Amino acid sequence: MKLPAPMTLGQIAEFIGGKVDGPADLVVENVATSPMAAAESDLAFVFDKQLLKQIDQCKAKAIIVPQGTKLNKPTISVARPNLAIYKMLMVVGSKRYLPEKGIHPSAIVDPSCDISPDVAIGPLVVIGPRTKIGARTKIMANTVIGGEVSIGEDCLFHPSCMIADKVQIGNRVILQQGASIGADGFGYVTERPSNMELRMAGINELSDEPNPLLKIPQIGTVIIEDDVEIGSNSTIDRATIGATRVGHGTKIDNLVMMAHNCQIGTEVILVAQVGIAGSCTIGDRAVIAGQAGMKDHIKIGKDAIIEGQAGVMRDVADKDIHLGSPSYNVREYMTVHVLTRKLPSLFNQSKAMEKKILDLQNQLDELKESIKSSSVFETSKK
Amino acid sequence: MKLPAPMTLGQIAEFIGGKVDGPADLVVENVATSPMAAAESDLAFVFDKQLLKQIDQCKAKAIIVPQGTKLNKPTISVARPNLAIYKMLMVVGSKRYLPEKGIHPSAIVDPSCDISPDVAIGPLVVIGPRTKIGARTKIMANTVIGGEVSIGEDCLFHPSCMIADKVQIGNRVILQQGASIGADGFGYVTERPSNMELRMAGINELSDEPNPLLKIPQIGTVIIEDDVEIGSNSTIDRATIGATRVGHGTKIDNLVMMAHNCQIGTEVILVAQVGIAGSCTIGDRAVIAGQAGMKDHIKIGKDAIIEGQAGVMRDVADKDIHLGSPSYNVREYMTVHVLTRKLPSLFNQSKAMEKKILDLQNQLDELKESIKSSSVFETSKK
């Protein structure tokens, strides 16, 4: 990756917030895409512990490393590797093929739409009536947008996104390809109490008669605030009434499911394949790790962390960290987890103790018997 | 939300099956979208327990509440809140932008198709040869339908759905955006026994030689019966031979995976991110909660409930409720779950008992010793 202009290690260190160990005036022009494939003229990143052990094999003339790393070649050490990568990659950049300003002739945009002049709409995009799109927003090929949708400025929607009627999207929102915003929430009711309802009420006479699941109209919407990113093939459902809301700066990975009426705070992180049932509330800066799920109406506190695959069945306090299914505090969980793996020895120990207790009783009985006989003897002796 | 015409509380109560507490002739014209944002002229719904505690803050002139709620303002109390919501929302409605009758000029429909005159096909829809579409069905933008597909009457397919060749879809079926019906099932075989097969057969001499996974042709199809709804980005795979079948009235949430040859009963509920491996059978009215999974060839009984994240590895009887991974009966599971959290105290108790047992042995030994010496004494005394 070629730098836009040659830079000295000193300049780079200043730019990324690092410290040079070696000649600050050494000039680099290229950044290696992989440390092991670096050329001798490259600058490389090495942050991985495994890679740091094999660093001798890296031919780069200078290396960006984590604080506290000592090497036999020039380095820039940084306290926060990801921030350094972020800053370098923002400089290096990478050409992506985005649609050009204007509306591609193959796009089908309803004439009632309010489209800012600097918007770029790619081929085969479909946009319904009275939708409004803010300045500089780019919409890539095959994305379908419904009617009365509101989209802010500087958004980027990758190909084949689906945005249903009346959804409201803020500024600088990124949708990865295949993201689905505003599908109907999953809500049904039966005319007669369903078998499940009967059972919940303690009634066990169930019925085999048809009792159709009637679709509750989902007349609410979705509000996506500024600076949100939503991953590929994720789905954010519209509310039954009111709005499902994703707070500003929140980042959502791929294949995440967010059900109707959820209220997500700001700067929240939802990792891939997370599933959030209806009407959940998630506090600011909470992190929900991959494949975690939560049942409906759960409240997750601010700065809480839900570990991967956790199944949240009860509210989680601010800053609490949960693991397990059903989930609870991670420390308690890991203690329990470690102990479960010791169950075989506990069962053995328990069996041994039981035997030992029997043995003690036997010894005691024998002793009593011997004393008794001895006492009897004594007594008889007396 | 404006009612189509002003209604009295009495009329509404009769319509939704509730009971008025207050003036039955009070007239309302609007329904609040959120109780806390209700205007003084609105009718509001309040069913949430949390919201019921703050009900003083609701300015609505009348409130629909769960049975047994007493307030200082006019109420309509209902036994089944969701049924009341359903009925009210069916009245209130909500404008959605559906394609108009006819075939949009940008749609690419094979001339051999059999399309009823009242069908509405949106922009950029693609339909393959000899596909048949029943009366009044609406197909939204960018949906792709293969050849020889059969689709019933009054269906609604949201944008960007994918329906592969020969799939059969009944009447009144709803597909949410991005739903995928009829992709190939996931089936492979190797020419020579694979390393996994060898291991299953107890053979541990594995091979590093290439042994390609050959794709088994998936020549079956998918049959979706009447009144089914399938969620956004869910995938229902075609059968290897025969058909994957979804029974009538079944409702499937987003991001659900149904593998080849599954047989799903009627009025079943599959919540988001459920995964069902090949050839599973699910009985009528079973409910599979979010992120639950089941291995292949599992049979779930009628009215069974599989709780969220459960991993079903064995058949589940009618009406049984399963939790855990591997799953078993929920009562047993919760008992075990509660006990696992007491493991730290059990381990401590066990350690204490062990110590105590040692102590008992020591006491016993001492006692024996003292008796022995005393006996010796006695004896020697004798």
Add this chain to the structure above:
Amino acid sequence: MKLPAPMTLGQIAEFIGGKVDGPADLVVENVATSPMAAAESDLAFVFDKQLLKQIDQCKAKAIIVPQGTKLNKPTISVARPNLAIYKMLMVVGSKRYLPEKGIHPSAIVDPSCDISPDVAIGPLVVIGPRTKIGARTKIMANTVIGGEVSIGEDCLFHPSCMIADKVQIGNRVILQQGASIGADGFGYVTERPSNMELRMAGINELSDEPNPLLKIPQIGTVIIEDDVEIGSNSTIDRATIGATRVGHGTKIDNLVMMAHNCQIGTEVILVAQVGIAGSCTIGDRAVIAGQAGMKDHIKIGKDAIIEGQAGVMRDVADKDIHLGSPSYNVREYMTVHVLTRKLPSLFNQSKAMEKKILDLQNQLDELKESIKSSSVFETSKK
């Protein structure tokens, strides 16, 4: 399913590698799609144990069965049923509607693309600048391909796939409908240390001030090697730097998530809804069962098996089999699992033992007391 030409049982047995029990010259023309629906003139497959019990109801004149099955009608017995199915279905085939050679007039292909003459590009496909497509590759309707993408020969991309800029795809790759290749990896960093970082560093003074998640440019790509298949609505993210790589012959089911920079070996199987976090490495022929997940930077060994719903938090050795969340060796896991279900009796036993120990102590105390008094007596006697 009609055979292309009538075949004798002998010919079929030779073709699929089985053994005839009955008249080898018996001619069949049709294969039943379901054994229970077979006509008297059909050949049927019956491999399922349940079905084998009801085999009397199968009217087929000959049946292909697993080795060791004895019936009262002509059979061909085979050692590996799936291989027999594979071979028969390869013969029987099934008509699918694929695009014709050439570029559909509605497709929007950048003139700078390098498209082999035998390529078939369906309606409404969009292909960006400088993309290269190898001979005989078929791209179905509505698929969107970015710029500078490289695609090999004999590929088949089903409808509505999404392939972002610069992705490299080998030969004979199959993408099922809705597959997403090359969306941005999920990587962010904050300018100031985030609350999560602070907590990891043991600092508990968190901040409520905005600290935006900055998007780390994902300038890497995805490399899909030869003979890979990727399931419907699965997502394979591009690398931050370098490439996410899927090795040749690997098969990926539906709704799988593969994060940035993963390195997947050859002939690996990833079952539906698997989630693989960033920078994981998976060895050749590993099998990752449905809904399993692994945290970032995990290494799974060759021929390892990760069971369904397992949550892998540590590296897995070659050939090891893991289950549980967090996962560990399956044998240990199942031992523990069985023991957890015995926890109620262990707790009872433990309580009983505690009582018994108390009882022993009491007996011992009484005994001591009696001895003491007796000793006192003795002593006093003396």
